[in-house]
Amino acid sequence: MVGYELGEQGWQAEIAWPDRLTAIVLSGSTGDPETEDRDRAFGAAGWHARTARDWSADDIAELIERTNGSAHG
Amino acid sequence: MSEATLGVIDRAEKEIMKLSRTDIGAVYEFMHKFRNNPDQPGLDLKTLHGDTRLMAARIKRDLRALLLHLGQREYLLVGVDRRSTVYEDLSRYAYQINRVTGGIEVIDTQPVGDSIIGRVLPAAPVPLFAGFTDVQLVELGVAEPLLPEIRGLTDEDGLMTLLDRAPQLTVDVLFALFDGKTYELVLEEITTPVRSAEPVDVDDFEAAVRRPASQVATDDEALKFMLAESFQAWQIFLHPTQRRLVERRYSGPARVGGGPGTGKTIVALHRVTYLAQQLPPGPGKPILLTTFNRNLAADLRIRLRALGGEDVLARVEVVNIDRLAAQVLSEGDERAPKRKIDDGQVPQLWRRFLTAEVGDCPWDPDFLAAEWDQVILGQALVSRAAYFKARRPFRGRNLTRPERDQVWDLAERFSRWLTAQDLITWRQVAVRAAALAVHRYQHVVVDEAQDLSAAHWRMLRAMVPAGTDDMFLTGDTHQRIYDNRVTLGSLGINIRGRSSRLTLSYRTTRQILAAALEIMSGEVYDDLDGGQEDLAGYRSLLRGAQPAFRGAATWAAERDLITEQIAAWGTPSDGSAAICVPTRELAADVMAHLEAAGLSPVEIGPDGPKQTGGVHVGTMHRFKGLEYQQMIIAGVADGLVPRRMIDRYRSGDPKRYEKERQRDRSLLFVAATRARDELAVLWHGTPSPFLTERLTQATG
Numbered sequence: 001m002v003g004y005e006l007g008e009q010g011w012q013a014e015i016a017w018p019d020r021l022t023a024i025v026l027s028g029s030t031g032d033p034e035t036e037d038r039d040r041a042f043g044a045a046g047w048h049a050r051t052a053r054d055w056s057a058d059d060i061a062e063l064i065e066r067t068n069g070s071a072h073g
Numbered sequence: 074m075s076e077a078t079l080g081v082i083d084r085a086e087k088e089i090m091k092l093s094r095t096d097i098g099a100v101y102e103f104m105h106k107f108r109n110n111p112d113q114p115g116l117d118l119k120t121l122h123g124d125t126r127l128m129a130a131r132i133k134r135d136l137r138a139l140l141l142h143l144g145q146r147e148y149l150l151v152g153v154d155r156r157s158t159v160y161e162d163l164s165r166y167a168y169q170i171n172r173v174t175g176g177i178e179v180i181d182t183q184p185v186g187d188s189i190i191g192r193v194l195p196a197a198p199v200p201l202f203a204g205f206t207d208v209q210l211v212e213l214g215v216a217e218p219l220l221p222e223i224r225g226l227t228d229e230d231g232l233m234t235l236l237d238r239a240p241q242l243t244v245d246v247l248f249a250l251f252d253g254k255t256y257e258l259v260l261e262e263i264t265t266p267v268r269s270a271e272p273v274d275v276d277d278f279e280a281a282v283r284r285p286a287s288q289v290a291t292d293d294e295a296l297k298f299m300l301a302e303s304f305q306a307w308q309i310f311l312h313p314t315q316r317r318l319v320e321r322r323y324s325g326p327a328r329v330g331g332g333p334g335t336g337k338t339i340v341a342l343h344r345v346t347y348l349a350q351q352l353p354p355g356p357g358k359p360i361l362l363t364t365f366n367r368n369l370a371a372d373l374r375i376r377l378r379a380l381g382g383e384d385v386l387a388r389v390e391v392v393n394i395d396r397l398a399a400q401v402l403s404e405g406d407e408r409a410p411k412r413k414i415d416d417g418q419v420p421q422l423w424r425r426f427l428t429a430e431v432g433d434c435p436w437d438p439d440f441l442a443a444e445w446d447q448v449i450l451g452q453a454l455v456s457r458a459a460y461f462k463a464r465r466p467f468r469g470r471n472l473t474r475p476e477r478d479q480v481w482d483l484a485e486r487f488s489r490w491l492t493a494q495d496l497i498t499w500r501q502v503a504v505r506a507a508a509l510a511v512h513r514y515q516h517v518v519v520d521e522a523q524d525l526s527a528a529h530w531r532m533l534r535a536m537v538p539a540g541t542d543d544m545f546l547t548g549d550t551h552q553r554i555y556d557n558r559v560t561l562g563s564l565g566i567n568i569r570g571r572s573s574r575l576t577l578s579y580r581t582t583r584q585i586l587a588a589a590l591e592i593m594s595g596e597v598y599d600d601l602d603g604g605q606e607d608l609a610g611y612r613s614l615l616r617g618a619q620p621a622f623r624g625a626a627t628w629a630a631e632r633d634l635i636t637e638q639i640a641a642w643g644t645p646s647d648g649s650a651a652i653c654v655p656t657r658e659l660a661a662d663v664m665a666h667l668e669a670a671g672l673s674p675v676e677i678g679p680d681g682p683k684q685t686g687g688v689h690v691g692t693m694h695r696f697k698g699l700e701y702q703q704m705i706i707a708g709v710a711d712g713l714v715p716r717r718m719i720d721r722y723r724s725g726d727p728k729r730y731e732k733e734r735q736r737d738r739s740l741l742f743v744a745a746t747r748a749r750d751e752l753a754v755l756w757h758g759t760p761s762p763f764l765t766e767r768l769t770q771a772t773g
Contacts, residue, residue: 003461003474008728010465026462034464034563 006045011038013049022063027051077111077146079104083288084179084238085139085150092153093647096136100153103132111148126278127166141168141179143278149289151179167218170278171242172211175269176286177278178240180218201226202250209256213264214242223247233583241288241312242267311343312336318573319343326544326561327571328522333589333746334580337547338698341520342373344545346381348516349388358390359515361536365524367393368681369698373520390514394529395499398506401532405509410497419446419498426487436483440470443729445484450500453507453528457481469728503528510535515543521698522548530564539565580700582617585752589745592763593738620745620752622768624760628659628708631757632666635707638753639672639688642703646673648682650703651689653696653744655713663690663707693740696747704748706741711759714741738763 004016004023013023023042028035042049052060081089081104089100103116107130111118117131118140128140132153139152151168168179202210207220215223219239226232232251236244242264249259269284282289311319315336318329331337345362352359362377364370370393378386392400402409414422420442427434427441448468454460460481461474472480491497497505503526510532517537519525525533537543544566561568578586621638625631635652642650652667652674654660660676667674667688675684677691677699689701708714715737722730741763745752760769 001473003472003477005465005471008467008469010468010471012462012464 006041006047009041011041013042014052017063020063021045021047023047023049024052024055024060025049027053077108077148079108079111079140079148079150080282080289081150082141082177082179083241083290085152086290088153092136093649095647096133099133099136100138103130103138104150107138107148111146127168139166141177141278143282145279147279147282149177149282152181167216169217170273170275170281171214171216171240171286172273172275173214173264173269174242174267174286175271175273175281175284176240176242176288177281178216178243180216180240181238182218182222199227200224201228201232202247205250205256210246213246213250213256213259214267215246216240216243219243242286311339312577314577315340315343315575318575319347323542323545323571325539325541325571326546326566326568327573328546328548328561328568329573329575330547330549331575332549332578332586333743334578334700335549335575336577336579337549337575338373338376338520340575341518341545341547342377342380345377345389345518346385348518348542348545349381349385352388352515358388360389361397361514361517361533362389362391362520363394363397363517363533364520365394366521366697367396367679368695369393369521370396371680372698394519394525394533395502398499398503398529398532401506401510402502406505409505410492410495412495412497413502414496414498416446416498416500422491422496423487426490430486430490431483434483436480439726441480441483441487443726444468444480445487446498446500449481449484450498450504451527453504453526453531455504455508467728467732469726500526500528503532507531507535512536512538517544519544519546519548522546524548527564530561530566534565580749581746582750584617584619585745585748588620588622588752588754588768589742591765591768592745593742594765617750620748620754622754622760622764622770624769625755625757628662628757631707631755632663634755635663635705636667636670636672638705638755639667642751644672645703646687648675648685648687648689649701650705651677651691651696651699651701651747652705652707653691653693653747654706654708655693655716656708657692659708659713660690660692693744696744700747700749702749703751704744705753705755706744707755708757709741709754709761709764710756711761714761714763 001016001018002014004013004018005011006013013025016023025038025042028038039049055063089097092100106113107116111130115131118128119130120126120128120142126142128142128148130138130140132138135155137154138150139154141149141151143149152166165182166179167182168177170176171178202223210220210223211217216239219235222235226235229251232247236247239247245263246259249263250256254262267286269286274280281287318327318340329337329340341362345360348360362373364373370391374386374391377389377391399413420439423442423445424438427436427438444465448454448463448465449460452463454463457478461477465472488501491501507528512535514537517533519533533544546568581589623634625634639645639650639652652663654663664674664676667690673687674690675682675687677683677689677695679695681695681699682689682691689699693706715734719730719733719737722733741761745754754764754768756764
């Protein structure tokens with residue numbers, strides 16, 4: 001799913017696979033409390049949320065492969 | 074015969090402020106006459122009981138001035154009192170030069186006490202300050218004449234009673250000790266910073282009166298506060314904790330928060346004056362003083378003129394934020410729409426737009442209106458990409474990227490549709506102005522900062538270069554009555570480490586404050602920088618009657634309670650009493666009813682009360698920034714407070730419902746804290762759910 005919002009606070013992920021609690025998030029400037037709070041919120045909800053850079057290309061390829069294109073929801 | 078100088082010490086100012094307006098006028102007359110010639114027979118100046126310094130003089134038939142003769146032709150007004158008390162019991166007044174600060178202190182050692190009947194006293198009371206010796210207390214700066222009384226204190230109520238009339242340093246020290254600080258810590262944090270730089274001669278009153286610690290107003294300052302409409306608002310003497318915030322260099326934006334009546338506005342005004350005085354001489358207005366509300370901006374201008382004079386005012390632009398935004402927009406883009414519309418009309422306009430231009434639309438007009446107003450304009454988002462990136466907290470419904478794309482398309486069409494009709498909402502004005510603003514000030518001071526939107530902040534940020542003393546904000550999120558949520562850091566205004574809070578209320582009595590805090594209970598507010606703010610430590614040194622809570626069966630019966638209450642207060646007609654209701658209809662009805670009862674009601678309009686005298690009547694929105702000695706809040710009934718119309722959000726948009734409900738609760742809190750001495754809260758039928766059972770059953 002493109003443009004996922006987590007909870008009432010609406011923490012954003014660029015791309016998310018809600019059924020697998022996996023998401024790609026935007027990188028923020030270091031020390032930005034928004035970014036820190038977002039990562040904490042995804043973590044607390046049991047998600048694996050990382051920036052595109054932190055996921056390895058293989059990881060992402062595998063994610064896309066497994067969901068077989070349904071990530072474009 | 075020759076002229077004399079007559080200063081006014083802070084405790085006398087407080088006593089004068091408690092008088093009626095007529096009596097204040099008499100004190101003013103007295104001071105004028107006294108300065109011309111203190112020996113004229115009509116003033117009846119005499120020393121009392123053989124004391125060489127303490128003197129009394131006649132203000133009017135039943136009112137006496139208590140004076141301290143400092144030397145030669147120099148006098149200090151230290152109190153005003155009814156004739157009987159002054160002459161009969163002058164020995165109760167003690168005066169001294171404080172050994173620590175070198176300031177003059179005048180203390181009433183035996184005030185008329187409150188009744189303690191009915192209060193349950195603990196079985197074996199332990200004196201509060203048993204852990205400290207007299208020598209220690211005096212070394213910390215406590216006034217010696219109060220020591221016997223301090224030794225008898227066993228509970229907080231007693232302490233508060235005493236602190237009502239104790240000198241400033243005594244108050245600060247005793248509070249800190251009461252809060253559990255050690256002798257060493259109090260010495261370091263409170264006493265040492267105010268210690269006189271030079272050795273103190275405890276007999277030299279002429280030297281003492283010149284020390285800032287004496288908290289003495291000069292002739293000119295005294296005159297200003299006497300002439301002021303809203304005298305309490307003057308607060309010529311900043312508390313040391315306030316002064317510290319005013320006279321200081323900040324490396325970047327700074328904010329001062331605090332509950333109602335803690336003197337935030339006065340701090341803002343003193344700050345502006347201070348900044349203006351640091352400027353090199355020159356033309357132009359390098360300082361901006363702004364606030365949300367048009368009323369308050371007008372009020373700030375008047376007060377700034379009185380505080381700083383024409384010289385200060387000449388260097389300061391005082392304007393409300395929307396007017397400033399409109400100026401920026403019209404100067405920067407002459408083709409911008411001219412017809413400004415109220416943001417409250419947005420949902421209605423969206424409905425019309427969807428019907429006329431879109432037809433079959435899967436989106437709810439109220440949702441789109443709120444999304445546009447709160448997210449797109451609220452966060453000042455000016456591009457599709459910015460909207461995609463924006464977080465949308467508490468919007469009740471999550472959106473995917475394709476959905477945001479659709480919403481953005483509709484928002485752009487809506488905006489073009491408005492422009493085609495030469496229409497623009499105030500929030501749009503602010504967003505457009507933010508993009509056009511350029512540096513034009515050196516310092517920006519914002520009062521009631523909690524009311525400004527993200528776009529306003531962006532505009533202000535663009536108007537002042539980042540640097541030392543660039544921005545100074547005062548605001549209190551508990552008084553938030555407009556619904557902007559904003560994080561300053563994200564707008565380039567970083568106040569971290571430069572944020573402070575005032576906790577001492579100068580306006581409201583402890584009794585009224587307690588009721589107001591109970592009304593607010595359970596609500597959590599964010600401060601402007603994302604953290605949560607509470608009212609912990611918020612306190613008052615003023616004491617008064619318990620507020621009255623009374624219900625009636627019908628509105629007609631409640632109106633009678635209003636007239637009864639006004640009569641019980643002696644039918645004040647000098648603008649010191651006000652009636653506050655939730656709706657315009659009720660306000661009109663109260664006006665008519667008072668008129669019929671032979672009173673002279675004065676409506677509080679968008680620009681404030683239309684006249685200064687009479688009994689003021691207005692809706693809750695109008696009371697922000699105002700203050701009254703006596704206040705009735707009527708119509709605090711279920712269905713009116715909070716407004717019944719918000720019930721429609723209850724099931725469909727629970728977040729919105731909570732937000733609106735919180736807003737109405739804030740309005741009631743703001744109204745309650747406008748009362749200085751006495752407050753009556755009335756309702757008909759079922760009381761408002763904001764009034765706890767404890768409150769509604771407190772009085773009959």
